[in-house]
Amino acid sequence: MTERSPLAPAAFPDLPPVAGVTARVSRARYKNWDRCDLTYVELSEGTAVAGVTTQSKCPSPEVEWCRDAIPLGSARALVVNAGNANAFTGHRGRAAVEAIAAKVANHLDCQPSDVFISSTGVIGVPLPVDKAEAGLEAAFAAAPCGWEDAATTIGTTDTYAKGARASAMIGGTRVELVGIIKGSGMIAPDMATMLGYIFTDAAIDPKLLQQMLSAANRTSFSCITVDSDTSTSDTVLAFATGKAGNAPLASMEDAGADAFAAALDDLCRQLAHLVVRDGEGATKxxxxxxxxxxxxxxxxxxxxxxxxxxxxxxxxxxxxxxxxxxxxxxxxxxxxxxxxxxxxxxxxxxxxxxxxxxxxxxxxxxxxxxxxxxxxxxxxxxxxxxxxxxxxxxxxxxxxxxxxxxxx
Amino acid sequence: MTERSPLAPAAFPDLPPVAGVTARVSRARYKNWDRCDLTYVELSEGTAVAGVTTQSKCPSPEVEWCRDAIPLGSARALVVNAGNANAFTGHRGRAAVEAIAAKVANHLDCQPSDVFISSTGVIGVPLPVDKAEAGLEAAFAAAPCGWEDAATTIGTTDTYAKGARASAMIGGTRVELVGIIKGSGMIAPDMATMLGYIFTDAAIDPKLLQQMLSAANRTSFSCITVDSDTSTSDTVLAFATGKAGNAPLASMEDAGADAFAAALDDLCRQLAHLVVRDGEGATKxxxxxxxxxxxxxxxxxxxxxxxxxxxxxxxxxxxxxxxxxxxxxxxxxxxxxxxxxxxxxxxxxxxxxxxxxxxxxxxxxxxxxxxxxxxxxxxxxxxxxxxxxxxxxxxxxxxxxxxxxxxx
Structure with missing residues (x-):
């Protein structure tokens, strides 16, 4: 990482674990970096998912994969590759995404569509499948890591790791929301990419989660700009493991739905602001x-x-x-x-x-x-x-x- | 002027006089500049006019004045003030424009609507009427000047004077077109402003001239950008004195109309390119x-x-x-x-x-x-x-x- 942005917070925040979420990092060595570059997050069975992706007409195969999988509503894993965006890479880029999904699905005994994938970094170079597979093997065997390690590993030219939290009470049960995000770091010739991931232990129907995430997106991620340039890879995913034990939320009329939506709004706005505060060259x-x-x-x-x-x-x-x-x-x-x-x-x-x-x-x-x-x-x-x-x-x-x- | 743009042409081009057009410059002293800042162009009786102006929803009163006057089709004078854009100045800015038009109309014994006015420079400061009137008096008394002096005087932070020419044959009569332009020079806190003026001795109906200018604009001025920021004052005006003696053009079916339109297109594209070549900080x-x-x-x-x-x-x-x-x-x-x-x-x-x-x-x-x-x-x-x-x-x-x- 280059010099820390003058607008960065003093330190990475203290974030609680989220039940049902286990992150691990490893080195796939996509670039000649002396750091981890592959983030693998396991999600417990029954995890609901929602997501928003770039409006770009030239999206990466990862974005297309997520767009197809989000409506199915369930997730078991997230893989984030840093150093190679795999965008504009034709059928070879698509094949790399499918290989990652297949390998994780085999490991977890789940559907490939339960595996969510993002990549960020240089564009026009197909993601090397051999490196991805070796990186996954290493991640499967790695010890679980904390949020700061995961937030650092999804970064590219970000000058600091970005995380935030929120919580809400749903009918007497406290639920936690944690988010990590990267961007708008760029390095020539890489693309600006904003990738954000939200994890919560709340029990919530994926359609409702999608409705809330789409609404939160409209007043957070859709309201920030560093340089007006929209990436081919922008993705925000929200995962809800349901481990908090709250009465499951299924509609905005349910008790606690308002509180959860407000917490999600708050978290998304925090994450969005963290991205702007790392805008390239930003001093204000x-x-x-x-x-x-x-x-x-x-x-x-x-x-x-x-x-x-x-x-x-x-x-x-x-x-x-x-x-x-x-x-x-x-x-x-x-x-x-x-x-x-x-x-x-x-x-x-x-x-x-x-x-x-x-x-x-x-x-x-x-x-x-x-x-x-x-x-x-x-x-x-x-x-x-x-x-x-x-x-x-x-x-x-x-x-x-x-x-x-x-x-x- | 600051250091000449590395993309500037070697020298100001050799431009012919246009019959019926007489330019003069003077010092209104809008800013503390050691140079002329008011350009006054007299046009012979019967001059046709056409124009295109900024799409900004917050235009200067000069732009509103020109928008009202262009459809009337006739022009006797052009006044360009450099150093003060007179934009966002409320009723005092409007009063300044009306005072200039009245003074020139009185001098030439014409309608105020025959007087076209542009201003460029700092915004939010009403154009001082006393300076404008003194500048006009000085211009009325000045000796006619050449195109390069006029092109220099309409500039603000432009690094070189910009002019171009074209010609066309209309039914055996050669007509000349000359254009001068300023932009996209800016200096904090001034606005980007592009002002362009085209003069021809061709006889042409103002409606046809407008049709041709609007078409030329679509493939020239509307096709350039330095920084995506649209000014409150952008204006391009075309004046046709009719002194060449060609059979007047009234429709695109008339002999020579195609040739004239092509010459106008060519001139507009040359002028547009000259603006980009003076884009702030441009090296390519x-x-x-x-x-x-x-x-x-x-x-x-x-x-x-x-x-x-x-x-x-x-x-x-x-x-x-x-x-x-x-x-x-x-x-x-x-x-x-x-x-x-x-x-x-x-x-x-x-x-x-x-x-x-x-x-x-x-x-x-x-x-x-x-x-x-x-x-x-x-x-x-x-x-x-x-x-x-x-x-x-x-x-x-x-x-x-x-x-x-x-x-x-």
Whole structure:
């Protein structure tokens, strides 16, 4: 790992074990790395699964595999390969995925479709089946590891291991949720890849879990951007072992379903923020909150237009209260907006309102806010009730260095 | 002006006068610049006008003024202010535009709507009317200037003056077209602004001129991107004085209309390329040609997705044949694409085909191509007949320095 992001938390959090989940790591040696690169997670029988994957039209075979297996609702294992994304590798890439699933299914005596697989790293190089199989053999024989080892092993150019927890009470039973995630680390010529895994001991129907995960995704992973580039491999999976012993959740009307959904939302948002805080070259964590839009969807598109604007991101890197660039990004979003109703704040200070600069606004608190690491930009469109919040980071020389200065 | 872009042409081209067009420049002193910043162009009576403006929902009052005046079809003058974009300035910005139009209309004894106005520079500061009026007085009294002076005066952080020419034969009469343009220079905290002006002595009906300009725009200005950020002020205007004496063009069926449209296309493409070649921090000029898409519009969106991808642009800056990032950008475009039919070339060398890397392709010509200043990326989607070409530049430390390292 390269130098730890300045936005990283002080340490990896203290995460509880999740009953029914056993992780192991090994060295498949996909790259010339002096570290483990294969993560193997065994899940107890009866584990429910849900997932969301990249919208890319050119997904990796791992993504296609997961898309096919998620609707079946059950999982027994997760395999994550780091160092090779296996994307754009044709039938050989697909064959590697099938070989991994078959080997694990044989080991656990389960269906291949119960085995979930992700790969991250260089694209265009088929995942070597021999290395994957040897890595799996080593993982099968390895001692169980802790969450930090698993979170480290799924990483590529991440500068720190990322994990988070949440819990909920379901009818008097406490359930735990733990998540690990990697991204948006990249190294030339690798792709940005975000892979996230959530484990819970809650008993929950996979369809309900999917409904909750899809909802949580809309306000977490779908609300972050480092550089607007969508990977071929993005995947978030949630596994529920049911070992907590709660009365199984099957619909949002069940007691405790709200609490579990809230915990899942919270966990997903924590994980999403950890990814932004490791954005390439990031020195500022930026929250962009849009309200007063014609709809939530419109607010979301406007917020992303601001978050993806290189001019907004470089202004924040330069600690420059350049609200004109925010106006520009709103204007280009193609969404309903009325220049003369717009207001914009940096931190708590209104800088523009009613179509022009707030005359004589106090620049001192704005300058102080922009010197910090956590930046908040607020936009009120003054049109309706639509609102959305997204998170991003600034755009710095560090991003260029990571992605341009080194050759593949 | 800062250091001349490495992609700039060797010198400003030799441009002919256009009968009926007289340019003058003066110092309005909008900023503390030791240079002229107001360009005033007089157009002979009977001049036809057409124009295209930014799609931004938060346009400047100048853009709104031009949008209202263009459909009236006639022009007598153009005023371009450099150093202050007058955008997001409420009623005071609108009043400044009206004051300029009134003053010029009074001077020329014409309608205010015959006066076209653009401003470029810092946003959020109302254009000072007293400076504009004094600048206009000075311009009225100044000696006519050449194209290079006018092209220099409309610039802001442009690193070189940009002009181009074309000509056409209309029924035995030669007509001249000359264009000047500025952009995409920016300086923190200014906005990217592209302003382009085309002058011709051809006689042509304004509706036909508009039809031709809109068509030319679709394959020139709408096909360039430096950083995906759309300005509040982008404007391209075409003025036709009719002084060449050709039989007036009124429809595409008229003799010579095809030739004139082709010359206009050519001129717009030249001007558009000059803007990309002055892209902030640019060291490579990049052509992205997409074919085999389901439609031309789909090809255009995919080409722009590639051209706007920070990962593609940094790979090019790093002279890295990272076709995986091109796949990523195709995949995220949201347009029909089939990973397994895709092929990609750098320069003349096919690097990926049929969903995977071309085995053992010759890397030497690819590396040599990427070391050059003019980069060509070709994509064949293998789905249909849709095609589009767009132009962009690489993303370098220079871009970050220009937009983040300096404070407003």
């Amino acid at each position: 964590f930026v929250e962009i909150a849009v309200e007063g839009a014609e709809s939530d969807a419109s607010a979301h598109r406007i917020a992303l237009s601001i978050a993806n604007s290189p001019l907004v991101k470089t202004a924040i890197a330069g600690e420059d209260a350049n609200w004109g660039r925010v106006v520009m990004a709103i204007g280009k979003a193609g969404e309903p907006a009325d220049r003369d109703r717009l207001s914009i704040r940096f931190g708590a200070t209104q800088v523009a309102s009613g179509g022009l600069a707030v005359e004589g606004y106090d620049e001192a608190p704005v300058a102080a806010h922009l010197k910090g690491q956590d930046i908040a930009i607020g936009v009120d469109l003054g049109l309706g009730d639509g609102r959305a919040t997204v998170w991003t980071c600034d755009l710095t020389h560090g991003y260029i260095s990571i992605n341009a200065d080194y050759r593949s | 000029f990049v052509e992205i040609a997409v074919e085999g898409a389901e439609s031309d519009a789909s090809a255009h969106r995919i080409a722009l997705s590639i051209a706007n991808s920070p990962l593609v642009k940094t790979a090019i800056a790093g002279e890295d044949a990272n076709w995986g990032r091109v796949v990523m950008a195709i995949g995220k475009a949201g347009e029909p694409a089939d990973r397994d039919r895709l092929s990609i070339r750098f320069g003349a060398t096919q690097v990926a085909s049929g969903g995977l890397a071309v085995e053992g392709y010759d890397e030497a010509p690819v590396a040599a191509h990427l070391k050059g200043q003019d980069i060509a990326i070709g994509v064949d989607l293998g789905l249909g007949d849709g095609r589009a070409t767009v132009w962009t530049c690489d993303l370098t430390h220079g871009y970050i320095s220009i937009n983040a390292d300096y404070r407003s």
